[in-house]
Amino acid sequence: MDPSQKEKSFLSEVLQAGGETIQACYQCQKCSAGCPVAFAMDILPNQILRHIQFDHRERVLSSKTIWICASCYSCSVRCPNNIDIAKIMGTLRTLSIHSGFKLGEKDIPIFHSVFLDAIKSKGRIHELSLILQLKSKTRDFFKDAALGLKMYRKGMIKLFPSKFAGGREIKEIFNAYEKGERR
Amino acid sequence: MKEISYYPGCSLHGTAREYDDSIRGVSSLLDIQLHELEDWTCCGASSAHCTNEELAIDLAARNLAIAEKSDRELLVPCVACYSRFKTAENELKEHSKKSRFSYQGKVSIRYALDFFCSEPILEEVKKKRTKPLAGLKVVCYYGCLTVRPPKLTGIHEYENPQHMDHLMECMGVEPFQWSYKTDCCGASLVMTRTDIVRKLGQRLLSMAKEAEADCLVTGCPMCQANLDTRQEELEKESGEKYDLPILYFTELMGLALGHKDVKKWLGRHITDPIKVLSAKGLI
Numbered sequence: 201m202d203p204s205q206k207e208k209s210f211l212s213e214v215l216q217a218g219g220e221t222i223q224a225c226y227q228c229q230k231c232s233a234g235c236p237v238a239f240a241m242d243i244l245p246n247q248i249l250r251h252i253q254f255d256h257r258e259r260v261l262s263s264k265t266i267w268i269c270a271s272c273y274s275c276s277v278r279c280p281n282n283i284d285i286a287k288i289m290g291t292l293r294t295l296s297i298h299s300g301f302k303l304g305e306k307d308i309p310i311f312h313s314v315f316l317d318a319i320k321s322k323g324r325i326h327e328l329s330l331i332l333q334l335k336s337k338t339r340d341f342f343k344d345a346a347l348g349l350k351m352y353r354k355g356m357i358k359l360f361p362s363k364f365a366g367g368r369e370i371k372e373i374f375n376a377y378e379k380g381e382r383r
Numbered sequence: 384m385k386e387i388s389y390y391p392g393c394s395l396h397g398t399a400r401e402y403d404d405s406i407r408g409v410s411s412l413l414d415i416q417l418h419e420l421e422d423w424t425c426c427g428a429s430s431a432h433c434t435n436e437e438l439a440i441d442l443a444a445r446n447l448a449i450a451e452k453s454d455r456e457l458l459v460p461c462v463a464c465y466s467r468f469k470t471a472e473n474e475l476k477e478h479s480k481k482s483r484f485s486y487q488g489k490v491s492i493r494y495a496l497d498f499f500c501s502e503p504i505l506e507e508v509k510k511k512r513t514k515p516l517a518g519l520k521v522v523c524y525y526g527c528l529t530v531r532p533p534k535l536t537g538i539h540e541y542e543n544p545q546h547m548d549h550l551m552e553c554m555g556v557e558p559f560q561w562s563y564k565t566d567c568c569g570a571s572l573v574m575t576r577t578d579i580v581r582k583l584g585q586r587l588l589s590m591a592k593e594a595e596a597d598c599l600v601t602g603c604p605m606c607q608a609n610l611d612t613r614q615e616e617l618e619k620e621s622g623e624k625y626d627l628p629i630l631y632f633t634e635l636m637g638l639a640l641g642h643k644d645v646k647k648w649l650g651r652h653i654t655d656p657i658k659v660l661s662a663k664g665l666i
Contacts, residue, residue, distance in 0.1 A: 236567040236569075237567070270527075270570050271570075272570075274527070276531070284532070290433060293433045294434055297434055308572070308575045308576065312429075312433050316431060316434065319431070319442070324393050324423075325394075343577070350612075351398065351612065356397075356651055362396060366423065366445075373438065373442070
């Protein structure tokens with residue numbers, strides 16, 4: 201495919217996946233002004249919308265911003281054009297994972313994949329297993345170790361996962377998705 | 384006696400055990416019988432909706448389909464689970480999405496804070512409280528998904544919600560109005576970008592202290608953990624003193640209704656709430 205054509209399809213791809221009215225954005229910047237995590241972003245939310253309008257696929261999908269977004273929906277409820285920006289960020293995360301571009305954040309996507317593996321294997325999240333698994337993937341073994349010990353002493357940490365039957369059904373759902381089966 | 388189905392969710396079987404215990408305790412004092420959903424599974428938060436929307440709907444719909452086997456409402460204490468369920472409900476009903484599980488959309492999904500702040504429960508609390516929690520000053524912290532997006536939560540006052548404040552008043556607690564009621568705590572970013580969560584936490588704790596609150600009250604396990612567990616390291620960073628207990632609203636309800644296990648629930652917090660409550664003669 202001609203690269204310019206591929207670039208052009210990004211806006212429609214996001215629209216199709218997210219069903220939002222990105223074109224309505226007139227850059228009032230209310231989303232970015234109220235965003236609690238804007239300080240950690242490399243591209244502000246209003247700029248993300250502009251980049252999408254200009255079909256800057258790689259710039260958007262390899263940004264830190266789409267992972268830093270905490271999905272708090274402050275932007276979505278304040279947008280004068282009713283653009284659900286938080287939902288668009290979710291759509292962009294999904295597109296980013298399948299894009300083949302280098303992801304803008306390292307550990308956050310790892311966290312999500314470890315989290316999903318944990319649901320798949322047990323059906324419920326067992327927090328301690330999740331944290332240990334995350335540490336083994338991010339190689340950050342000592343972070344919050346002292347806090348973990350304090351929480352253990354307070355009885356906040358459950359050592360073993362609970363046993364129940366629903367786990368098998370969950371495994372089947374995941375297997376179906378991994379095989380690419382649709383409903 | 385009112386009967387209601389109950390989906391505790393993963394956190395309430397782990398770090399948020401005292402939220403689970405206090406909901407069960409308070410419910411029994413208010414003649415509400417909880418029926419834990421049989422064989423429930425994870426709702427998919429924090430991650431399924433980031434990678435695969437259909438999977439996210441299925442993980443939620445499985446639990447909703449189990450709940451639909453009875454006519455009871457479904458009580459959901461974790462706001463992340465609540466938001467996933469409401470999103471799935473909306474996608475299935477309004478956007479004709481499909482799920483592997485047959486769910487007709489009949490279950491009334493009730494977030495625990497909304498449920499316990501409803502008029503009939505407030506009346507019960509006023510009737511049954513054993514002591515007014517006089518002299519206790521709090522800030523109500525609603526967080527994000529409790530109120531947003533309003534098309535899912537149905538909360539009209541999403542910039543300045545009042546329902547938790549009303550509940551506090553019914554128990555004799557004095558809620559301060561502050562501007563950070565619905566600001567974000569950073570949620571699951573704590574696992575990977577702790578720096579961001581520290582900054583958000585610092586701002587919330589500082590503002591709560593500036594409002595001269597004795598403690599901060601919440602109905603979200605993520606907010607509770609993020610604000611409760613890191614105060615010592617935040618104090619070292621900022622040089623400010625916080626020492627601000629972060630309570631679940633159900634723990635204060637337990638205290639007002641005279642539940643015998645309140646001390647046990649409160650004992651599981653990292654920032655000690657018992658000190659300030661006993662100084663006020665409330666425990």
